[in-house]
Amino acid sequence: MLLKDIIEKLNLKVYNEVNMDSDVKSAYSSDLLSDVMGNAKSGQVWITMQTHKNVASIAALKDVPAVIIVRNGVPDDDMLEFAKDNDVAVLSSSEPTFPLCGKLYELIK
């Protein structure tokens, strides 16, 4: 499913609007950065509650098209700036991780 359709269906807030036509087939949910670094695959959307700059940095290094921050998390200024410079979409959901993952899974399974 295209990222822009996921945003609409899950009612996500958009902090950085890029990669809207990325075809999202999978996602990775983790708050441990080394776990994401070691195990996330390029093209996956990353669901996390972390909001600092290293999140955007890892997303860019791993070719992750979008980060979804849970529970209305707000990206730090330097995270958002890095994401804008490196073409990573930054989104936010009002949901906690579990229901968000469940809803996204239903959409793209």
Added chain:
Amino acid sequence: MHYTFDIEKGNFTNAGNASGSVKKTLKQLNVDPSSIKRIVVALYEAEINAVAHAYGGKIDIDIDGDKIVMVVADQGPGIPNIELAMTEGYSTASQKVREMGFGAGMGLPNMKKNTDKLDIQTELGVGTTITMTVFLKN
């Protein structure tokens, strides 16, 4: 080609600069994407480890036709027990570092998994030098 980057204690904001820069260079050199992915993971972990544990240091990267050699040399406390440090899940990271989502004890194992050669030289109270080699498939 030779590149050098500085490591500054506790500066997580700039951690990832070397990995990002190397990724761009390797892409320009048309290095196989699967090799780039491995190199980036290993180098990022080494950068983070040095920022989180050491007092400062330097990264030297050499790329030639068939391999990349990355040397991350820090002045720091050294690693008391390398075998333990290589164990997935073992970490000596501070609470602050853990709250950022680092310190999961996956750094050195990720470096090992994603390189063809990993050499660790460490001396307590002096520092650690990590040398990582990845052979490139063009």
